[in-house]
Amino acid sequence: MNSLPPLGEPGPDLDPAQVERSSRNLMLPGFGVLGQRRLANARVLVVGAGGLGSPALLYLAAAGVGTIGVVDDDVVEVSNLQRQVIHGTGDLGRLKVDSARSAIAEVNPLVDVETHAFRLDAANALELVSGYDLVVDGSDNFATRYLVSDTAAFASVPDVWGAVLRFAGQVSVFWAPHGPSYRDLFPEPPEPGSVPSCGTAGVLGAVCGVIGAVMASEAVKLITGIGSPLLGRLQLFDALTASWREIEFERDPDASPVTMLADYDAFCGTTSGADDRDAITVEQLRALLDERAAGRADFDLIDVREAGEREIVSIPGSRSVPLADLVAGAALADLPRDRELYVYCKAGLRSAQAVDALARAGFTHATQVTGGILEWVRIVAPGRAY
Known part of the structure; x- marks a missing residue:
């Protein structure tokens, strides 16, 4: 059983349109009307409207999350469409946050979408994340992952994280002080260039869908207080063998606490020294x-x-x-x-x-x-x- 309480209070009674739209949720044991009211009252920030953010955003919207924030400074390109299913051909050249907002409105017009068309950094992260109940990290680089994890710890909100590469995916939940953080799983960033990105090594689009859907499921569980979240557990998915395995990890008792947000590009060695x-x-x-x-x-x-x-x-x-x-x-x-x-x-x-x-x-x-x-x-x- 889950010992963690729901993230927030339930919102007002559901109106007939909400009841009809969410009827399959209302039938779920332990979920019901109260769980749906919690979703409708929740505020979720999704970092990245790309491969992972796309399915997560669509499923969060379909589930009935009341307010969804999207932060991304990129525009839609043709090469995105292979996996970033929230965007379409007609969105080419649009800001991804605007394209995502349009798609969410088609899925569920009852959702309030807040767009943030800028790059998340140490100067703006804490103020932004603090305005939400939960953050879903679909970013594609190590610097942003450390930034999101540290910021979520400062703001005392859960961080639902996922990553994909080629035919594999990973997903976990970080939430201080209830469990370990991204730093406990990865104390040091890899050497620059040692881990290829999806842009250099490729990724099977369907893997993004699998991991993004799990991320949305974890967010719904945390908001409503049902089930057992992936705190201290890393789920690993291999599409080539159609298999899952799990690794448990704990907080490092000897790790120095993070006391301030830093230059995460420099920390990860991604700051260019070339002039x-x-x-x-x-x-x-x-x-x-x-x-x-x-x-x-x-x-x-x-x-x-x-x-x-x-x-x-x-x-x-x-x-x-x-x-x-x-x-x-x-x-x-x-x-x-x-x-x-x-x-x-x-x-x-x-x-x-x-x-x-x-x-x-x-x-x-x-x-x-x-x-x-x-x-x-x-x-x-x-x-x-x-």
Whole structure:
């Protein structure tokens, strides 16, 4: 049995429209009218309207959560549609928070949607999260996950977290002081570049649906006080074997308490050390490639993306050196130290990390191509898709 109380008080009596819409919820043992009234009175913040946020938002809205906040600063792109099911082709170019609001209105017009079209950071997180009863973290990077977990602990609200990559997914619940936090599960962030993102390694869209649905289910359980939440339990899903397994974890008694929100990009090593002197534009790169073709320049063009990304599109004349191999040092012996190295990735983050890693390894002629392949496709090779 769950020893935790419901998150909040129930709202007013349900009107006939709410009763009809939520009739299947009202039939559930232990849920009933009181549980539905709690949902209708709840405020849930969803971080990210992407692969995980999409199914979570749709199921929370369908369940009848009264107020849903969505924070995301991104716009809808074609490549999102493979897994971000809250958006459609007609939403291309729209802010994801606006697209999500429209979709939620179609699912349940009784839901009040609050949109926050900005990037969550240490300066705005506490004020935002404190205005909600629960946060659902569907973010896709380690810096935001640590930020959300720390902020939720400060605000004393539950943090329902999930992550996906390729054919696998993870989901858990963090809630201080009732259980461990994200930091107890992952005390230190991984080395930059050691864990690929969905944008570099891919993800099966249906896995996002599985994990996002579980996240919504955990949120509903916490709001209504039913069942046993995933506090101190990590659920792992493998789509290739259609299997689940569970790992239990506890609060670290020796861990230092978090006393303030910090620079989470710096903590995770994702702050670029490259500056304007260490970068060239794609227009400059095109000119350099012409010079090299004419025999008037000698350099290597390094693509630090994954092999699967190169199959989609690459810059002619580049060689593949995935960032993980470069950071681990496995690829350094094959790189020349006596001529220029120009480095690119998808948009610039990994190439900046690569330039920093090369500098630490003693390479003095490594330069980032700003904007990466996205900028190359936009300016130099329009018409190619990524």
